Amino acid sequence: MTNTIATYDDLAAFQRSETTLKGPVAIVLVEDTVEVQSTLDHLVKLGFATLVVMARPSDVIELPDTVPTIRVGWRNDRVGAVPAAVNAVAENGPGLWMHYCFNAEYLFFPFCETRRVGEMLAFHTEERRFSMLTYVVDLYGADVGNAVDRDGAHLDASGYYASVRPDPENHNHPKERQLDFHGGLRWRFEEHVPAHRRRIDRIGLFRAKPGVALLDDHTFTEPEYNTYSCPWHNNLTAAICSFRAAKALTTNAGSRHDIDSFMWFRSEPFRWHSQQLLDLGLMEPGQWF
Incomplete structure (x- = not known):
């Protein structure tokens, strides 16, 4: 029941x-x-x-x-x-x-194998943070014919980078503590991904607040919600391990016949453990130990 x-x-x-x-x-x-x-x-x-x-x-x-x-x-x-x-x-x-x-997406945060999400968010709130940056880490099967393969899932161990986020209201300076992050399948097969869908950053955790709304590009109307950390030190970040890009690339008419394999020399098996993501720099423990 x-x-x-x-x-x-x-x-x-x-x-x-x-x-x-x-x-x-x-x-x-x-x-x-x-x-x-x-x-x-x-x-x-x-x-x-x-x-x-x-x-x-x-x-x-x-x-x-x-x-x-x-x-x-x-x-x-x-x-x-x-x-x-x-x-x-x-x-x-x-x-x-x-x-x-x-x-087909799975949230991971530092030490999530032994700590519950409520504990992590309570600590984050104590640091006066009301949102958390999450990196969408693409997962994919070794066989492109089985793109969503939990038992044989792989991820990219490198190829991630960040660029400044322009401020339309101030062309001389980028937005403060905001970056655009790229990598994974969206980077390697970018010719099949619209430019506005190539970013892998998402504010995947947030504290609901009247007047603050999510936008279609996975950012919020409140600028501080879109920052990766506070001004004083690094904060917690998390990862969303996702088969979504692999699904799209193998089903969309414009890409499914052009991709023979998702594997490359920097593919490694996904171990379904937060330590692997920490070791690869795909999330940050901040001051939480």
Whole structure:
């Protein structure tokens, strides 16, 4: 028996509701039926208190029976669908920490094997941080015909870089403590990825605040939410290990016939452990030890 506390036909019905959320909240944006179950199981293991599953009503999904779960009818079929979904949940839970991801994506943070997400976010809040930069680390199978292969997942061990983020209002200076990060499959196969989708940085964890909204480019309307650290020292960062790019590259008509393999000399097996991501510099423990 599932622990579903509410089901809504669409975002409008959810927004009209008075459903009480308990944080931290995980929002799962279901685009297809690939690895939905493993994504939900991973979030439960990390310690999220509430799951909000955004999916097509026709999708058959086995919801967890141990965590309160809300299901909302949704599909990613138009520009702005993602921020609309995330912002709808944020409006229902002001003050709560939230994480959003797509199916076949898995959040990792430093020491997540022994510490729960609530502990990490409590420390981050004590440092007066209300958002956390996450790097989207592309995962892929060794066989391009099986791009989403959890048992045989690989990642790129190098090829990541950052560039300054221009400030349209001040052409002489870049934005303070904001960078555009690149790498992974989006970098190696950039000819198949639109320029505005090549970044791998995402503010994947944030504290909901009235008047602060997610934008379509995975940044927020509040500039401080988009920073990688405070002005005084390095802060925690996390990683979202994602099969999403591999799925897209092997299904989109413009790329699926041009890619014979995702493997290259800097591919290495993914060990599903935060220490590997720390060793590769794909997340930062900051002052949390």
